[in-house]
Amino acid sequence: MTVFSATSLRSRRSRTGTHLVPFAVGGAFAAGAIALVAYLLWPTWGVGGASAPDxxxxxxxxxxxxxxxxxxxxxxxxxxxxxxxxxxxxxxxxxxxxxxxxxxxxxxxxxxxxxxxxxxxxxxxxxxxxxxxxxxxxxxxxxxxxxxxxxxxxxxxxxxxxxxxxxxxxxxxxxxxxxxxxxxxxxxxxxxxxxxxxxxxxxxxxxxxxxxxxxxxxxxxxxxxxxxxxxxxxx
Structure with a gap:
């Protein structure tokens, strides 16, 4: 009975870890996409603002x-x-x-x-x-x-x-x-x-x-x- 329970627990943990892999990969891609968008949209002007016209x-x-x-x-x-x-x-x-x-x-x-x-x-x-x-x-x-x-x-x-x-x-x-x-x-x-x-x-x-x-x-x-x-x- 004890052996069966331990084996079943390891099996469930293995299946749970396998199911989490796609979520982890998807989260990494999402974080990368957010970082890329933030970089592209981040303001590029300096602290002093735009320079005056000549x-x-x-x-x-x-x-x-x-x-x-x-x-x-x-x-x-x-x-x-x-x-x-x-x-x-x-x-x-x-x-x-x-x-x-x-x-x-x-x-x-x-x-x-x-x-x-x-x-x-x-x-x-x-x-x-x-x-x-x-x-x-x-x-x-x-x-x-x-x-x-x-x-x-x-x-x-x-x-x-x-x-x-x-x-x-x-x-x-x-x-x-x-x-x-x-x-x-x-x-x-x-x-x-x-x-x-x-x-x-x-x-x-x-x-x-x-x-x-x-x-x-x-x-x-x-x-x-x-x-x-x-x-x-x-x-």
Missing amino acids: KLPVSIGGTLFNVPTAAIRMKIQRHSGPQERIDVDFLYPSLEPPGAPKRVTADTVEEAMQPVDRIFLSIAAHHDALSPEQRVGTIYPRYLDQAATMPLDGLTMRMFRAETPYGSEDLYSSTDPALTARCTRDASTPGMCLSERRVDGADLTFRFPRSWLSQWREVAEAMDRLTTQLRGPRA
Whole structure:
């Protein structure tokens, strides 16, 4: 009786193990299939998300500009669509967007105080305000000293009178190539120049170091090139 019971038990266990083999094989295949699907569907983007586009179409004063994203100085302005104003800068003379700004510490502050190597540009809707050409032709002459310096390499300089709103500035002008720039004089900080032009519904205000006037033709051509690049080909 005992022998028969033990034999029967071993027989049942053998049959049970045999029946479990197909389930084990099927489970392994199912697990493999699930792993494969999970691998194929798993997100592939990095932690930082998708990278920003190289250029953004921005409408200012109803005028379309294609602006390099890396050139936009303030994060809040880094979006496409209508904007009231946008501030950008470009390395000179390459006119490439600058790289990411370096973090300045107490140990590197002297190293960070390097000469300005870029052109700054603000583009703003003018809302039919007085144009740059009108200011040069009708407003500035009221405050200029009557004497004008002789042209230096084709560039004429006139001083503003001391008691005027522009008393610490000089006006530079030329016709070939065209350039008009209002420049502060060198003092505790180097002088800077401001040159404006109107493009449809927007005014472009360029700023650059006064010292660059020694190569003013190249600077004037650089501003022309930037204007063309930002506006793109026109029909």
